[in-house]
Amino acid sequence: MLTYHFKTGGEPLYVQLYDAIKGDILSGVLMPGEALPGKRPFAKHLGISVSTVENAYGQLMAEGYITSMPRRGFYVAEVKTLPKVPETVPVQKTPDPVLESLHTALRGRRWFADFQSNQTDPASFPFTLWAKLTREVLSDEQDQLMTNPPAGGTLTLRTAIADHLRDFRGLVVAPEQIIVGAGTEYLYTLLIQLLGFDRIYAVESPGYRKILQVYEAHRLKTAKIPLDHQGLRPDRLEASGASIVHITPSHHFPTGITMPIARRYEMLSWANQAPDRLIIEDDYDSEFRMTGRPLPPLAAIDMTGRVIYMNTFTKSLASTVRVSYMVLPPALTAAFYRKLRFYACTVSTFEQAVLARFIAEGHYEKHLNRMRQAYRRRRDVLLGAIGQSPMAGCAAISEENAGLHFVLTLKIKKRDEAVVQDAAKRGIRVAPLEAGDAHRFLINYSSIPERVIPEAVRRLSEAVLGREG
Amino acid sequence: MLTYHFKTGGEPLYVQLYDAIKGDILSGVLMPGEALPGKRPFAKHLGISVSTVENAYGQLMAEGYITSMPRRGFYVAEVKTLPKVPETVPVQKTPDPVLESLHTALRGRRWFADFQSNQTDPASFPFTLWAKLTREVLSDEQDQLMTNPPAGGTLTLRTAIADHLRDFRGLVVAPEQIIVGAGTEYLYTLLIQLLGFDRIYAVESPGYRKILQVYEAHRLKTAKIPLDHQGLRPDRLEASGASIVHITPSHHFPTGITMPIARRYEMLSWANQAPDRLIIEDDYDSEFRMTGRPLPPLAAIDMTGRVIYMNTFTKSLASTVRVSYMVLPPALTAAFYRKLRFYACTVSTFEQAVLARFIAEGHYEKHLNRMRQAYRRRRDVLLGAIGQSPMAGCAAISEENAGLHFVLTLKIKKRDEAVVQDAAKRGIRVAPLEAGDAHRFLINYSSIPERVIPEAVRRLSEAVLGREG
Numbered sequence: 001m002l003t004y005h006f007k008t009g010g011e012p013l014y015v016q017l018y019d020a021i022k023g024d025i026l027s028g029v030l031m032p033g034e035a036l037p038g039k040r041p042f043a044k045h046l047g048i049s050v051s052t053v054e055n056a057y058g059q060l061m062a063e064g065y066i067t068s069m070p071r072r073g074f075y076v077a078e079v080k081t082l083p084k085v086p087e088t089v090p091v092q093k094t095p096d097p098v099l100e101s102l103h104t105a106l107r108g109r110r111w112f113a114d115f116q117s118n119q120t121d122p123a124s125f126p127f128t129l130w131a132k133l134t135r136e137v138l139s140d141e142q143d144q145l146m147t148n149p150p151a152g153g154t155l156t157l158r159t160a161i162a163d164h165l166r167d168f169r170g171l172v173v174a175p176e177q178i179i180v181g182a183g184t185e186y187l188y189t190l191l192i193q194l195l196g197f198d199r200i201y202a203v204e205s206p207g208y209r210k211i212l213q214v215y216e217a218h219r220l221k222t223a224k225i226p227l228d229h230q231g232l233r234p235d236r237l238e239a240s241g242a243s244i245v246h247i248t249p250s251h252h253f254p255t256g257i258t259m260p261i262a263r264r265y266e267m268l269s270w271a272n273q274a275p276d277r278l279i280i281e282d283d284y285d286s287e288f289r290m291t292g293r294p295l296p297p298l299a300a301i302d303m304t305g306r307v308i309y310m311n312t313f314t315k316s317l318a319s320t321v322r323v324s325y326m327v328l329p330p331a332l333t334a335a336f337y338r339k340l341r342f343y344a345c346t347v348s349t350f351e352q353a354v355l356a357r358f359i360a361e362g363h364y365e366k367h368l369n370r371m372r373q374a375y376r377r378r379r380d381v382l383l384g385a386i387g388q389s390p391m392a393g394c395a396a397i398s399e400e401n402a403g404l405h406f407v408l409t410l411k412i413k414k415r416d417e418a419v420v421q422d423a424a425k426r427g428i429r430v431a432p433l434e435a436g437d438a439h440r441f442l443i444n445y446s447s448i449p450e451r452v453i454p455e456a457v458r459r460l461s462e463a464v465l466g467r468e469g
Numbered sequence: 470m471l472t473y474h475f476k477t478g479g480e481p482l483y484v485q486l487y488d489a490i491k492g493d494i495l496s497g498v499l500m501p502g503e504a505l506p507g508k509r510p511f512a513k514h515l516g517i518s519v520s521t522v523e524n525a526y527g528q529l530m531a532e533g534y535i536t537s538m539p540r541r542g543f544y545v546a547e548v549k550t551l552p553k554v555p556e557t558v559p560v561q562k563t564p565d566p567v568l569e570s571l572h573t574a575l576r577g578r579r580w581f582a583d584f585q586s587n588q589t590d591p592a593s594f595p596f597t598l599w600a601k602l603t604r605e606v607l608s609d610e611q612d613q614l615m616t617n618p619p620a621g622g623t624l625t626l627r628t629a630i631a632d633h634l635r636d637f638r639g640l641v642v643a644p645e646q647i648i649v650g651a652g653t654e655y656l657y658t659l660l661i662q663l664l665g666f667d668r669i670y671a672v673e674s675p676g677y678r679k680i681l682q683v684y685e686a687h688r689l690k691t692a693k694i695p696l697d698h699q700g701l702r703p704d705r706l707e708a709s710g711a712s713i714v715h716i717t718p719s720h721h722f723p724t725g726i727t728m729p730i731a732r733r734y735e736m737l738s739w740a741n742q743a744p745d746r747l748i749i750e751d752d753y754d755s756e757f758r759m760t761g762r763p764l765p766p767l768a769a770i771d772m773t774g775r776v777i778y779m780n781t782f783t784k785s786l787a788s789t790v791r792v793s794y795m796v797l798p799p800a801l802t803a804a805f806y807r808k809l810r811f812y813a814c815t816v817s818t819f820e821q822a823v824l825a826r827f828i829a830e831g832h833y834e835k836h837l838n839r840m841r842q843a844y845r846r847r848r849d850v851l852l853g854a855i856g857q858s859p860m861a862g863c864a865a866i867s868e869e870n871a872g873l874h875f876v877l878t879l880k881i882k883k884r885d886e887a888v889v890q891d892a893a894k895r896g897i898r899v900a901p902l903e904a905g906d907a908h909r910f911l912i913n914y915s916s917i918p919e920r921v922i923p924e925a926v927r928r929l930s931e932a933v934l935g936r937e938g
């Protein structure tokens with residue numbers, strides 16, 4: 001009979017027995033079809049308990065190394081081309097060159113000042129309050145935290161958002177119309193599934209590049225619609241054959257244009273000229289309009305259910321807090337729940353609960369006011385620094401009153417690419433608005449702490465004015 | 470000249486002026502093309518400051534109600550078909566019938582015991598520890614929390630997961646190969662974008678329904694492949710023309726079959742017979758195998774980069790903590806970063822940081838051990854209760870050794886639908902495994918606290934044995 005020796009103090013006996021038999025099968029000592037000893041005599045022979053043998057056989061059976069035949073016992077299974085000891089051979093023991101290069105790329109570069117980033121600086125996030133609310137939620141709401149919310153998010157968070165929209169955007173919607181998801185890009189992937197793969201999706205050109213990337217990743221037909229000084233051109237939209245259009249009326253990215261009311265009605269008029277037309281209104285940083293009152297969103301003047309409203313907390317709270325939402329018109333809300341309710345909500349209940357309290361208790365409003373002030377001050381410091389810098393003579397600023405960025409137009413000969421490279425050498429990340437040396441640069445200041453601004457502008461000015469090459 | 474009166478103690482003056490002029494435009498008192506008073510004389514006339522008029526005019530311009538002509542002043546704009554006071558008209562003031570019915574549906578039903586749910590009961594989540602780790606993270610890692618991670622997640626969490634996979638699944642991978650996302654369903658939507666829309670995606674039949682739903686929501690061609698007692702049938706897979714297959718080898722849902730090693734090699738052999746074939750290995754509750762050692766995943770014996778490994782914390786931690794991950798083979802990792810790196814990671818850095826600590830400090834391992842014990846005890850209590858219930862005589866249990874569910878086969882005449890309804894009347898949610906009165910029911914016990922089990926089984930037994938109709 002097969003004989004194995006066991007070590008004391010190591011693996012459990014059944015594992016040692018399992019390993020030994022498997023080793024004999026893999027090495028060919030035990031051949032396919034060969035009978036194994038009966039459990040009882042084997043146990044007696046080895047001086048171990050019957051259940052130890054049973055456990056080892058059970059594991060070998062589950063893995064397919066042996067089979068049992070009723071009333072006849074156990075046999076080595078037919079296993080085709082079994083390589084040696086598969087489970088201990090590591091995949092990728094030596095670094096893969098592709099992964100190596102990714103490794104470096106993923107670790108990213110740290111900039112002295114990044115005028116492209118949408119990040120918020122750590123000093124502006126209410127960490128202490130967030131910790132307090134988290135502690136409260138984890139102690140008060142354990143049952144709710146463990147309950148799967150509907151696909152659109154918890155009713156608590158959706159109610160808080162609905163109240164906020166009513167009070168601050170004049171938008172009266174039912175919590176059920178609000179779909180919460182892990183970022184605007186994710187909501188776009190849901191919308192595509194809801195609206196269909198065979199339509200033409202129109203985007204602003206220039207515009208927020210990620211929207212186009214999401215559409216392209218889904219192999220959709222897209223149309224890039226040019227702008228005039230009021231925003232997206234309805235005539236070009238009409239000509240494009242698109243039935244869905246994405247616009248940023250409260251603050252166009254990157255030019256900063258605010259769409260006037262007349263153009264808003266033209267957009268609604270376009271939407272109402274065919275039964276399948278829809279407008280996706282991205283209201284992504286309406287909270288940070290610097291002067292005047294915010295404009296009413298299209299969704300608030302849409303009487304026929306043609307506008308999908310989108311907004312996000314990634315701009316107003318932190319780019320790393322992945323919570324965005326969309327407001328669907330009633331008919332689309334029903335379609336969403338019919339077609340897509342099987343999706344679990346992508347935001348953890350923990351984060352939904354904390355954010356709901358943050359909004360409902362009035363902290364969000366206070367945070368927005370504080371941030372608006374801080375950003376206004378930061379913008380003023382930045383504009384002041386540019387005005388006093390050596391590049392002042394060739395620099396013009398536009399669209400500085402809305403959102404967290406503006407456009408810096410430079411009267412220079414130096415190629416844009418050379419400016420970008422010289423800035424990068426100095427730890428400054430900046431990007432031109434468009435290709436072709438138009439010398440227009442996007443200046444996003446949400447991630448730049450105030451104290452860093454003077455030095456950042458000094459370096460940028462050097463990069464702008466320094467000789468090319 | 471236009472004359473308006475202002476209230477003290479109300480809205481700011483410029484808002485009152487803005488409202489007054491807008492009202493006159495909307496009501497037709499001021500007609501398109503009509504000139505407005507110059508800022509200075511108007512201010513003097515009204516007894517207010519010039520900047521108040523400037524602010525009101527600025528807001529009206531931004532909204533498109535008025536325009537300015539250089540050196541000539543301000544004019545009422547041409548606004549087509551302007552409805553009255555648009556921003557204060559609420560959408561959906563009266564409840565929409567569609568939304569009303571959703572309202573009820575979304576609030577859900579509370580069950581006495583839900584044998585369909587994948588939820589975990591609140592008593593098993595480590596709330597106190599989670600609160601402690603959250604507090605630590607919010608105080609120690611503020612900079613990292615505000616830094617946008619790469620598309621695949623923070624390196625800290627991915628490293629913690631890679632270490633866990635190496636120690637507990639014998640799977641050695643680089644952190645860069647791990648893509649973290651808000652739930653397995655979301656990762657599927659990424660995979661579809663990565664792998665393409667023109668392929669045939671095969672799924673197990675029966676199988677985890679949501680995978681098929683995700684594919685169908687993307688209008689993909691799918692193939693449902695039947696199983697034999699070892700799992701998915703390779704011959705039928707070959708015949709289907711599919712190039713991608715989703716399997717659950719460590720624990721098939723819902724039958725509980727563990728794919729033996731020989732079949733695993735057959736699967737890998739299938740994948741290697743054409744250059745575009747891939748296996749998606751969903752290892753979703755391998756952590757809760759009740760007896761024996763867990764089987765090595767396919768990904769650990771795949772030498773040619775044909776297996777995408779998936780797993781989730783929604784099963785092992787809480788269904789409402791939306792963190793899952795997939796491990797891509799090196800070539801696909803590179804393709805992912807080339808095509809889809811523009812996507813922001815869908816899990817908040819806050820949650821990634823807490824989970825990374827939870828794993829790295831050994832709490833996850835302890836939690837799994839504790840849960841495994843608790844689930845084993847719960848399963849035993851449940852099996853005991855069924856064995857002593859009046860339905861014992863007509864009940865058989867299968868596949869009870871893996872995962873958090875088993876199959877209850879009933880020798881009864883009563884239609885499955887009638888059992889489901891009678892159970893629902895008693896607050897018990899249960900579902901048949903398949904259509905056609907096979908009398909096989911899925912019993913998922915992850916959400917049922919131990920103390921509830923005896924009463925839940927009593928009610929289920931009543932529903933099973935009670936007369937139909």
